[in-house]
Amino acid sequence: MERSNIPAAVVGRLPRYYRYLGELIENGVGRISSDRLSELMGVTASQIRQDLNHFGGFGQQGYGYNTSYLYQEIGELLGLNDRYDMILIGAGNLGEALAAFINGSRLNQRFIAAFDINEELFGRYISDVPVLSMQELKDFTQKHSVSIAVLAVPGPAAADAAAQLAGCRIRAVWNFTNAELELPEDILVEDVHLMDSMRKLTYGIHARNLKGVKDHDAD
Amino acid sequence: MERSNIPAAVVGRLPRYYRYLGELIENGVGRISSDRLSELMGVTASQIRQDLNHFGGFGQQGYGYNTSYLYQEIGELLGLNDRYDMILIGAGNLGEALAAFINGSRLNQRFIAAFDINEELFGRYISDVPVLSMQELKDFTQKHSVSIAVLAVPGPAAADAAAQLAGCRIRAVWNFTNAELELPEDILVEDVHLMDSMRKLTYGIHARNLKGVKDHDAD
Numbered sequence: 001m002e003r004s005n006i007p008a009a010v011v012g013r014l015p016r017y018y019r020y021l022g023e024l025i026e027n028g029v030g031r032i033s034s035d036r037l038s039e040l041m042g043v044t045a046s047q048i049r050q051d052l053n054h055f056g057g058f059g060q061q062g063y064g065y066n067t068s069y070l071y072q073e074i075g076e077l078l079g080l081n082d083r084y085d086m087i088l089i090g091a092g093n094l095g096e097a098l099a100a101f102i103n104g105s106r107l108n109q110r111f112i113a114a115f116d117i118n119e120e121l122f123g124r125y126i127s128d129v130p131v132l133s134m135q136e137l138k139d140f141t142q143k144h145s146v147s148i149a150v151l152a153v154p155g156p157a158a159a160d161a162a163a164q165l166a167g168c169r170i171r172a173v174w175n176f177t178n179a180e181l182e183l184p185e186d187i188l189v190e191d192v193h194l195m196d197s198m199r200k201l202t203y204g205i206h207a208r209n210l211k212g213v214k215d216h217d218a219d
Numbered sequence: 220m221e222r223s224n225i226p227a228a229v230v231g232r233l234p235r236y237y238r239y240l241g242e243l244i245e246n247g248v249g250r251i252s253s254d255r256l257s258e259l260m261g262v263t264a265s266q267i268r269q270d271l272n273h274f275g276g277f278g279q280q281g282y283g284y285n286t287s288y289l290y291q292e293i294g295e296l297l298g299l300n301d302r303y304d305m306i307l308i309g310a311g312n313l314g315e316a317l318a319a320f321i322n323g324s325r326l327n328q329r330f331i332a333a334f335d336i337n338e339e340l341f342g343r344y345i346s347d348v349p350v351l352s353m354q355e356l357k358d359f360t361q362k363h364s365v366s367i368a369v370l371a372v373p374g375p376a377a378a379d380a381a382a383q384l385a386g387c388r389i390r391a392v393w394n395f396t397n398a399e400l401e402l403p404e405d406i407l408v409e410d411v412h413l414m415d416s417m418r419k420l421t422y423g424i425h426a427r428n429l430k431g432v433k434d435h436d437a438d
Binding site (some may be wrong): 021071084094098100101109179203207 | 393
């Protein structure tokens with residue numbers, strides 16, 4: 001099977017395998033059976049064998065998987081060994097936070113520029129990332145090989161920013177706004193709805209409070 | 220139906236309704252039919268009616284939903300009008316980023332303290348949040364009403380931190396590490412696997428590159 005044809009559901013599970021394998025390696029585990037991995041990860045051993053079969057030849061009956069080899073191969077497959085230059089759209093609170101986090105890490109991904117509409121920010125740096133005008137965006141992506149645009153503008157500005165990104169030479173958008181973006185098919189989109197995530201938590205706490213009150217009333 | 224008994228699947232969709240309703244209100248839309256909302260959100264009108272029926276009495280046949288009323292009610296239901304005090308576990312790059320983002324926002328959630336194991340950080344502030352020692356954690360949660368602990372430690376430290384949080388008086392953990400946490404049932408957990416999310420993107424770009432090379436070879 002062509003690696004580029006691996007089903008999306010399997011791809012979605014790869015980062016989790018990668019993470020577990022990394023932890024096993026850190027703990028000095030050189031080989032692991034699908035049964036043991038199944039216990040650790042809480043998925044069936046048959047699913048693990050099916051998933052990892054897409055890459056062929058990793059597991060050997062009775063020997064288990066070689067963790068380092070599998071880790072490296074999945075890393076290669078996920079493109080983690082490539083370098084990806086990123087740009088930041090929106091140099092506000094969240095953008096600044098992301099710049100500090102990403103450029104302060106040892107990832108192969110780095111911000112090389114940030115863009116904003118606020119003139120006061122032009123020429124400044126957030127972490128080590130220069131802030132440019134949104135008017136320079138398209139030109140910048142023509143001149144530099146930008147893989148990922150990270151969208152961190154306020155919600156109401158997301159549609160405008162997406163429209164501008166649609167005309168740029170970029171490969172993907174990592175969307176931290178709560179908006180659902182309209183972009184051409186050749187631009188990948190990955191959403192991180194932080195506020196939705198927090199709202200699930202606050203709802204859960206709130207619902208338990210109500211339930212607690214009700215249970216108490218029933219005493 | 221008791222609001223605390225709304226199915227988890229519906230609850231999971233509420234933040235999205237909330238977000239769309241907020242945008243409609245910003246755009247001056249006072250009423251909306253389930254058909255129009257269906258087009259906007261890309262879900263069936265019948266699903267929308269079923270979901271919103273859990274709250275009762277919002278929609279009227281032929282009149283549509285009152286956006287402001289629905290927004291307010293869902294906000295109330297999600298607990299967005301309550302104040303939630305949070306603590307930060309891990310005052311590194313990511314923690315600092317989250318402190319700046321959350322405490323710089325107009326949310327009802329705020330960090331009131333951060334905890335770390337690095338002595339050099341004790342007594343410092345990140346944004347307006349004081350950094351304390353992890354040894355003070357349990358005591359702090361006894362004295363303050365902490366709703367959410369935000370976990371932003373390096374992956375290998377996550378299990379230890381979770382074990383300490385398990386003994387604390389908190390309601391929920393917002394987990395920004397890539398680890399899957401073991402916590403008592405009465406502590407809610409919401410995961411934000413940022414690195415998994417980025418890996419899906421880099422994999423997508425990588426896979427398209429391979430495909431592009433293959434297509435080119437086939438010419």
